[in-house]
Amino acid sequence: MAAVVGCEDLRRPGGYIVRVLAVAACYYAAGRLGLLRELSVEGAVVTPIYPPTGVAVAALLILGLPCWPGITLGALFVVLSLTGFRPDVLGTLFGNTAAPVCAVLLLRRAGFRSDLSRLRDGVALVFLAALAAMLISSTVGVGVLVLTDRLAAHSFWPVWLAWWVGDAMGVLLVTPLLLLLRQARWPPPLGRWKEATALAVVTCLLVPVAVYASISLLFLVYPLIIWAALRFQLVGGVLCALPTSVMATIAATDGAGAFAGLGRIEVMLKLQAFNGAMALTALLLSAVIIEQRNTRNSVEKACQELVEVLEHLTAGDAPPPRSHATDDGDDRPWPTGTS
Structure with missing residues (x-):
């Protein structure tokens, strides 16, 4: 009963706000954790593993697509912790939000099961959610840097590759772990x-x-x-x-x-x-x-x-047990009602 009441509460406006804020907090915490280790590629700072992408995909799979504003809010906090707000930040926020949303839409289209009990679920998570959907965040993010002259055009592909692989690794390593923790006994x-x-x-x-x-x-x-x-x-x-x-x-x-x-x-x-x-x-x-x-x-x-x-079936086809059989080999039963 407590679990049912909790689910009903989360469907209310107050419960929705709590879920969005929880997603934002988890995204921000994962982002700060991932930024503890950085690599500089062509003057741009990237992370080899970006856990927030895995957190975002898992959150949308567990809590539903309506929680996507939590991803945008968490990504905004991560960006503001590194630099001030600029117009190009909007492009980064769009890419970081759209990639997990598209990942979940592709997974649903493929009939994905969150228990990962089939090979097709693992393949879908790898090729649809990690490798395909994360192309959005890397392309939009690096493209905005180039368009705003914050990154040289010749550095697009090295930075794009590092960004894409970091986001994909976040999905491959973090999303399965969170899905399993939810279902663990x-x-x-x-x-x-x-x-x-x-x-x-x-x-x-x-x-x-x-x-x-x-x-x-x-x-x-x-x-x-x-x-x-x-x-x-x-x-x-x-x-x-x-x-x-x-x-x-x-x-x-x-x-x-x-x-x-x-x-x-x-x-x-x-x-x-x-x-x-x-x-x-x-x-x-x-x-x-x-x-x-x-x-x-x-x-x-x-x-x-x-x-x-x-x-x-064998028990139903068996002949009924015989009774009152004679000792002289006559299998007929004794007549009833005679002396």
């Missing part, structure tokens, strides 16, 4: 805590070595991603990929480990290739495993139902 089951603890320990020990080694050992991370996806599906894959991506981003912005001695463009390309491949591996492999598990469960359930139907 609390408290979680304790049956496989030992294996989960072992995976967490190995990840904490191996990832820093792979990222900060003087030689490139980033490939060592992929067996961990595969282990997490195989044994813990999407929850394990995302929870393993996200901290790994964050640690790689820290090393890249510091120019340390596998990213030492590289130029800014080379650092960006190497980091985004690593993050993108890792996120795709975790998301798509987990989706395939979940779909196969659901298919197996459906087949087992269908087989069980078939067995029950056959047992029922």
Whole structure:
């Protein structure tokens, strides 16, 4: 009853305002978190992972498209925390709002399920929400910078690529995590805590070595991603990929480990290739495993139902039990009412 009352309250004007402000606050907090690590590309400051895009897509999927003003408001606060208000800021706000809205519209058109239980859901999130829809924010944002002479025309493509990949990575890494947290069962089951603890320990020990080694050992991370996806599906894959991506981003912005001695463009390309491949591996492999598990469960359930139907039919066709049979082999029953 409490949950029903809460949902009814949120449909009222006051509840709508609360949702919009909550989306704006989460967007702003994620934006400030993403700006802690920056890369300078052709004089423009970009973030390798921009979490607000993932927050925006998840918020619209969970709370509905009418909450889009919260994205605009949160993006405005992020921009104002960096610079003053200028006319070109309106273009940036439009792009940052339109991209998540278009992502959700494309996902709905594709029949997306927020539980990510099918391979088509993972593919839709990757190619429609992350790669396709985020073209809007990057194109509009960088285009406005060029049109207002805040960025040289020859720098359009490098900055555009960094902007696009940063927004796409936010969707690939943050949106699945928020959707899973919404559907998680609390408290979680304790049956496989030992294996989960072992995976967490190995990840904490191996990832820093792979990222900060003087030689490139980033490939060592992929067996961990595969282990997490195989044994813990999407929850394990995302929870393993996200901290790994964050640690790689820290090393890249510091120019340390596998990213030492590289130029800014080379650092960006190497980091985004690593993050993108890792996120795709975790998301798509987990989706395939979940779909196969659901298919197996459906087949087992269908087989069980078939067995029950056959047992029922067999019991209905069986001849009735015989009684009062003679001992001389005559199977006819004794006549009734005679002496």
